[in-house]
Amino acid sequence: MLTYLARRSLLVIVTIAGVMTILFGLQKLAGDPTIFLLPPEATEAERLSLLHRLGLDRPLIVQYLSFLANAATGDIGLSWKYNEPALPIVLEAFPATILLATSALAFSILTAVPLGILAALRRDTWVDTFASGIAVIGQAMPVYWSGLLFILLFSTTLRWLPSMGGEGWLALILPAVTLGLNTMARIMRITRSSMLDVLGQDYVRTVRAKGIPEYAILFKHGLRNAAVPIVALIGLQLGGLLGGAVLIETVFSWPGVGRLAVNAVYSRDFPLVQSVALIVTVTFSLVNMFVDVLCATLNPQIRLN
Amino acid sequence: MASNPDLTRRHILSGLGAMTAAATIGSPGIAFAQVSGDSLIVGQTGDIMSLDPAYRLDTLTGIVQKHLYSSVLSRMPDMSVGPGVAKSAERLSPTRWRLVLRDGMTFSNGEPVDAEAVKYTIARLNAEETKSPIRSFFVNLKTVEVESPNAVVIETEAPDALFQARMTNLQLVPPKYTAGVGLKFNEAPIGSGPYVLDRWRRNEEVVLLANPTYGGEAKPKYKRIVFRPVPEEIARISAVKTGAAHLVTSLSPNQAASLSSNEDVQVLKVESNRVMVVQFNPFAEPATNPLFRRAVGLAINRDELIRGLMKGYASPVKTIYASSIQGVPADAQGDFPYNPNEARKIIEDLGLKGKEIELAGAAGRYPLDRETALAVGAQLRRVGLDVKVRTEEYGSFATKIKSNTVAPIFIQPHGNVWLDPLPQIIAFFYSKGHWSGWKEPALDAMIDKANQADGPERVALVGQLIKKLRDDASAVPLFAHEVVYAAAPSLKWRPRADDLIIAEEIG
Numbered sequence: 001m002l003t004y005l006a007r008r009s010l011l012v013i014v015t016i017a018g019v020m021t022i023l024f025g026l027q028k029l030a031g032d033p034t035i036f037l038l039p040p041e042a043t044e045a046e047r048l049s050l051l052h053r054l055g056l057d058r059p060l061i062v063q064y065l066s067f068l069a070n071a072a073t074g075d076i077g078l079s080w081k082y083n084e085p086a087l088p089i090v091l092e093a094f095p096a097t098i099l100l101a102t103s104a105l106a107f108s109i110l111t112a113v114p115l116g117i118l119a120a121l122r123r124d125t126w127v128d129t130f131a132s133g134i135a136v137i138g139q140a141m142p143v144y145w146s147g148l149l150f151i152l153l154f155s156t157t158l159r160w161l162p163s164m165g166g167e168g169w170l171a172l173i174l175p176a177v178t179l180g181l182n183t184m185a186r187i188m189r190i191t192r193s194s195m196l197d198v199l200g201q202d203y204v205r206t207v208r209a210k211g212i213p214e215y216a217i218l219f220k221h222g223l224r225n226a227a228v229p230i231v232a233l234i235g236l237q238l239g240g241l242l243g244g245a246v247l248i249e250t251v252f253s254w255p256g257v258g259r260l261a262v263n264a265v266y267s268r269d270f271p272l273v274q275s276v277a278l279i280v281t282v283t284f285s286l287v288n289m290f291v292d293v294l295c296a297t298l299n300p301q302i303r304l305n
Numbered sequence: 306m307a308s309n310p311d312l313t314r315r316h317i318l319s320g321l322g323a324m325t326a327a328a329t330i331g332s333p334g335i336a337f338a339q340v341s342g343d344s345l346i347v348g349q350t351g352d353i354m355s356l357d358p359a360y361r362l363d364t365l366t367g368i369v370q371k372h373l374y375s376s377v378l379s380r381m382p383d384m385s386v387g388p389g390v391a392k393s394a395e396r397l398s399p400t401r402w403r404l405v406l407r408d409g410m411t412f413s414n415g416e417p418v419d420a421e422a423v424k425y426t427i428a429r430l431n432a433e434e435t436k437s438p439i440r441s442f443f444v445n446l447k448t449v450e451v452e453s454p455n456a457v458v459i460e461t462e463a464p465d466a467l468f469q470a471r472m473t474n475l476q477l478v479p480p481k482y483t484a485g486v487g488l489k490f491n492e493a494p495i496g497s498g499p500y501v502l503d504r505w506r507r508n509e510e511v512v513l514l515a516n517p518t519y520g521g522e523a524k525p526k527y528k529r530i531v532f533r534p535v536p537e538e539i540a541r542i543s544a545v546k547t548g549a550a551h552l553v554t555s556l557s558p559n560q561a562a563s564l565s566s567n568e569d570v571q572v573l574k575v576e577s578n579r580v581m582v583v584q585f586n587p588f589a590e591p592a593t594n595p596l597f598r599r600a601v602g603l604a605i606n607r608d609e610l611i612r613g614l615m616k617g618y619a620s621p622v623k624t625i626y627a628s629s630i631q632g633v634p635a636d637a638q639g640d641f642p643y644n645p646n647e648a649r650k651i652i653e654d655l656g657l658k659g660k661e662i663e664l665a666g667a668a669g670r671y672p673l674d675r676e677t678a679l680a681v682g683a684q685l686r687r688v689g690l691d692v693k694v695r696t697e698e699y700g701s702f703a704t705k706i707k708s709n710t711v712a713p714i715f716i717q718p719h720g721n722v723w724l725d726p727l728p729q730i731i732a733f734f735y736s737k738g739h740w741s742g743w744k745e746p747a748l749d750a751m752i753d754k755a756n757q758a759d760g761p762e763r764v765a766l767v768g769q770l771i772k773k774l775r776d777d778a779s780a781v782p783l784f785a786h787e788v789v790y791a792a793a794p795s796l797k798w799r800p801r802a803d804d805l806i807i808a809e810e811i812g
Contacts, residue, residue: 031704037438039362039722044737046441053436082507083360083436084491093508148539156543163543164348164535253535255508263351263508268700 005289012285019281020071023274024064033268037080054080071278079272081264086271090257090279097256100248101241103172104180109234112184116191117223120199131188138185143244147178147251164253175252179244183237190233194226201225228299235291239284343528345808348535348544348553352508357491358476359430359437364804369511369532371805374476374496375521377404377423378469382810384629384724384802386469390418390477390497399464399759400447404472406455410520412497416479418520420457424449425480427459435488442474466632466759470723499525499809508534526809545570545791552796552806556789557672558618564791573790575800576620578627578724581677583781584717584733587742591662592713596651598778601714602641604648604688605681611784614673614680619784624771625719625733626726627785629802633726634768639775640782648688658689663712665705668696671718672786678716681783685714709742716783724803726767727756734779748773 033054034047051057055066070076079086119131154174155163162171198204199222207221208214246258253259257276264272353366358374361367379389391404410418429435430443445465450458461468482495494502499521500513511532515525535541535553538560544550546569556564561572583601585592592598611619620628624639652658664685666678675696682694695712696702705711717740721729732738735752736745751773755766774780788804797812 031700032707035700035703035707037362038739039439039441044739047739050438081354083355083357083488089507148537151537151539151543155540156546159547162549163540163547164533164549251537251540253533253537253540255506259508259536266700 005293008285008289008292012282012289015285016071016278016281017068019277020068020274021064023277024067027268027270027273028060030265030268033080033270036267067274071274076275076278077271079264079269079275081267081269081272086269086275087278089272090260090275093255093257093260094279096254097242097245097249097258100172100175100179100245100254100256101238103176104241104244105183105234105238107176107180108184108187108237112187113191113230116188117195117218119188119192120195121218123196128192131192135185135189138181138188141181143178143182144247144251146181147175147248150174150178151251171252175248175254178251179241179248182244183241186237187230187233191226191230194229195222198222198226224298228295231294231298232291235287235294238287242280242284344531345527345529345552345811346531346533346550347806348533348541348550350534350536350541350555352534353505353511353532355491356494356502356505356511358478358496359435359439360491361476362438365534368804368806369513370476370496371498371807372500372513372530373494373498373502374478375410375418375498376473377475377477378472380473380724380801380803380805382799382801384631386473389473390423391472394469394472396468397458400461402459402461402468403452404457404459406457407520408455410497411518412477412479412482412495413501413516413518414479414482414495415518416481416495417454418477418497419454420451421454422477422480423457423475424451425483426475426477429478429483430475439474442471446471464757464759466756466763467723467725467728470725474722500530503529510534523809526811530808542570542791545793548793552790552792552798552811554788554790554806555672556791558614558616558789559673561618561789561791562616568794570791571794571796573792573798573800574618574787575802576627576629577786577788577804578629578721578802579671579786580622580625580627580719581671581674581783581786582625582717582719582733583681583783584715585779586709586711586713586715587744588709589711589713591655591657591660594655595778597655597657598781599641600648600651600655600688601685602648602778602781603644603651604685604690605641605781605783606643606645606684607640607783608643609684610677610680614676615784615787618672618787618789620787622782622785625729625774625780625782626721627802630721630724630726630729632764632767633771634764637768637771639771639780641775641778645688652689659691661691661693662714664692664694664714664716665702665712666694666696666716667699667702667718670699674716674718677783681716703740706740706742711742718786722803726770727752727763730767730770730774731756734774743779748777 034050038047038050055063074087076086078084079089082089115131119128122128151163154161161174204217204221207217245256246262248254249256249258250262257279261273261276264276349365351365353369354360354363355366356373358370361370376389377391378394379387381387390406390410392407393405395403397403404423406419412418427443427446427449430437431440445462446459447462448460452458477497479495483490499516499519501516503512503514505511513530515528519525533550535544538557541553542560545553564570564572583605585598587593607621611617611621624633624637626633664678664682666674668675678694678696682692685692706715717733719729719733730752733740734743734748735741736743736749751770755763755770758766788800790800792798798810
C-alpha cells in the first residue's frame with residue numbers, strides 16, 4: 001500500500017502541475033489586470049510601472065517558469081487585490097468551505113442511504129416512488145435556484161433560519177442542505193440500485209436460508225457489499241461539492257474558498273486564483289486517493305496495484 | 306500491498322471515524338455580531354480590499370475606511386468640500402496651498418494628528434515601496450512643508466484645480482506607528498476616525514467600535530458598526546426584512562420596484578455620479594463618421610430606457626455628467642433629441658440601411674447593463690441598422706476598449722470619483738486617457754487648456770469641451786444610474802451621491 005500511496009502522490013504532483021499550466025494559460029487570455037488594479041485616472045506610465053512591478057512585462061516563458069518555481073515552494077506571491085501573501089488567505093478561508101462541504105455530505109449520506117435502502121426493500125411501492133421523486137427533484141433543481149427559494153421560504157417568509165453566513169450552526173443548515181441536495185439524489189439512486197443488486201445475489205439467499213436475522217442480512221451482508229460503489233460515488237461527489245460551494249457560498253454569503261475564488265476571478269487577482277486552484281486540486285486528489293484506499297479496505301477483493 | 310501489517314482495514318476505518326468526529330466537533334462555529342439598538346449593521350455587495358488607506362480603490366473599502374480614518378478635508382452630504390482635520394485650506398499661489406489643522410486631535414494610539422502626520426502620509430503614499438494603487442491621486446503634490454504643528458504648506462507640480470478634492474481622499478495615518486509596522490499596518494490599523502477596528506474576518510464581516518478618544522466635533526453615534534459582505538441581492542433584502550441588517554446596498558431596479566410598497570422595508574435612492582454613455586470606436590467603420598454617430602444619438606429614446614427598462618431608477622442627463630459633478634455650466638447641452646426620422650434618413654443617405662454593425666457592452670457589472678445594451682440595440686434596429694449586440698464580462702470588454710478592438714458602438718459606464726468634469730473627459734477622450742481610443746490633437750489642446758484654468762474660465766472651457774463632444778457626436782449620454790438601498794423602516798438617512806455610507810449621517 002505504501003508503494004501505491006507513493007505512486008499516487010507523484011500523480012498528484014503531476015496533476016497540480018497540469019492544472020497550474022492550464023490556469024496560467026487561461027489567465028493570459030483573461031485580459032489586462034491593471035484595469036481592475038488602478039483607478040481610471042491612472043496614466044499609461046503608471047500602468048506600465050504596475051505591469052513591471054507584477055512581473056507581467058517579462059517574456060511569457062519566463063513568467064511561466066518563474067510561476068512554476070514559486071508554486072513548487074508554496075510561494076505564490078502577494079494577492080494583487082489584498083497586497084498580502086495569497087496562499088494564507090486561501091488557507092484561512094478553507095476551513096469554512098470544508099465545514100460546508102462535509103456538512104452537505106453528511107446531510108446527503110444520512111438522508112440518502114436510509115432512503116435508498118428503504119426504496120430497495122420496498123421496491124415498486126409508494127416508498128420507492130417517493131424516493132425516486134426526491135431524487136429527480138434533487139438532481140433537476142440548480143443549486144443556485146433552490147438556494148434562493150430556500151432563502152425566500154425559510155428566511156424571509158417563515159423566519160426560521162438566517163439567510164447569510166455565520167450566526168453559528170443555524171446558518172449552516174440552509175447552505176448545507178442546498179449544497180447536499182444534488183449529492184443526496186445521486187447517492188440515493190446508487191444505494192437503491194446497489195442494494196437491489198446485492199439482495200438478489202445467491203449468497204444473500206443462502207444466509208437467509210440459514211436463518212440469519214433480517215437486520216444482519218441487510219447490514220452485514222447487504223449494505224457491506226453494496227457499499228463499494230456508494231463510497232466511490234461519495235468520494236467523487238466531494239469534488240462536486242467543492243465546485244458547488246462556489247455558487248452556494250455566494251448565495252448564502254458563506255465566507256469560504258468558493259466566494260474568494262469568484263471575487264479573485266472578477267478582480268483578476270491571479271495569485272489568489274492560483275492559490276485556490278492549488279488547494280482545491282490537492283484536496284480533490286487526496287480525497288480520491290483516500291477513497292481508493294477505503295474501497296480496497298471495504299472489499300479486499302479490490303487490489304490497489 | 307493491502308496486507309501491510311502496519312496499516313490494516315481496522316486501522317483505516319478507526320481513523321476515518323476519529324477524523325469525522327474531530328471534524329464535526331472541532332470545527333469552529335462562525336459567530337457574527339448580532340443586531341442591537343446601538344449597532345448599525347450594513348450589508349454590502351462584497352468584501353473590502355484592505356484596512357490600509359493606501360490600498361483603497363473601491364467604494365466598499367472606502368465606506369469602511371471612512372469610519373476608521375480622518376481625511377484632511379471632507380465631502381459634505383451635498384458633495385461640497387468642507388473641513389476635515391484641516392479647518393481651512395488657503396490658496397497662497399496657483400501652486401501653493403496652506404492647510405491649517407484643528408487642535409487637539411489624536412490618533413487612537415495617542416500620536417497627535419498634526420502637520421507631520423500630513424507630510425508623512427503623503428510621503429508614504431508616493432513612496433515606490435508602498436505600491437499604492439492610488440499613488441496617482443497624490444503624485445502631483447511636489448513638496449510638503451511643515452510650518453508649525455498645526456500648519457502645512459503643500460506645493461503642487463502645476464496649478465491643480467482638484468487640490469481640495471484630493472485632500473478629501475487623503476486619510477491620515479500616525480507616522481511613528483506606521484513606520485514601525487511597515488506594510489503590516491493593514492493587520493492592526495490605527496486611525497483618528499470616529500471608530501476603531503474590532504475585527505475583520507475576510508468575506509465574513511468588519512466590526513468597528515466607537516473610538517473613545519475621537520477628537521472630532523461629535524461623539525460617535527453608534528457603539529458598533531458591522532459591515533457584512535452579502536453578494537446575493539435576495540439575501541440582502543431578506544436580511545433587512547428579517548432585521549439581520551439595518552441597511553443594504555445595490556438593489557436592482559426590478560427588485561426596488563417590487564419593494565416600493567412593502568411595509569417591512571423602505572427603498573432609498575440617490576442619483577449616482579455614474580453615467581451610461583454610448584461611445585464609438587474611432588478606429589472602426591462606420592463609427593469614424595461623425596454623421597453616423599449623430600444618427601445613433603438621434604435614434605436613442607432615453608425616456609423609454611429610463612421608464613421602461615430602469616423602472617424609473619435612473620435620472621435623465623443633458624451631458625456625460627451626473628448632476629453631482631461640480632464645475633459644469635448649467636446650460637451645457639451634450640445630448641441628442643430623440644428623432645428617429647432624421648436618424649433613419651441619415652442612415653439611408655450614408656448607405657448603411659440594413660448594414661450589420663456590432664454594439665458591445667458589459668454584462669453583470671452595473672445594474673441592467675446587459676439589458677441596456679440590448680435595448681439600445683433594438684432602438685438602433687428601428688432606424689434601419691442591423692445591430693448585433695454582444696455583451697461580455699467586464700474585464701474582457703474593458704480590455705477590448707483599451708486595445709481599440711471593441712465594437713464600433715459600445716456602452717461605456719463613466720464613473721467620476723473627483724466629482725469634477727475634467728478627469729472624466731481625460732479618462733475617456735484625451736489621447737493619453739486610461740480608457741480613451743481618441744487621438745485628436747484639437748481635443749487634446751482644449752483639454753490641456755481647461756486643465757490649466759481655474760474658476761469661471763475653467764467652467765467656460767468645460768462648456769466648450771461638452772459642445773465639441775456633441776458637435777463631433779463622440780458620445781451619447783443615456784442616463785445616470787441611481788444607487789438604490791433597502792433599509793429598515795425606522796432608519797432615517799439621505800443617501801449620498803458619492804455612494805459613501807457614513808454612520809454619523811444615519812439616524
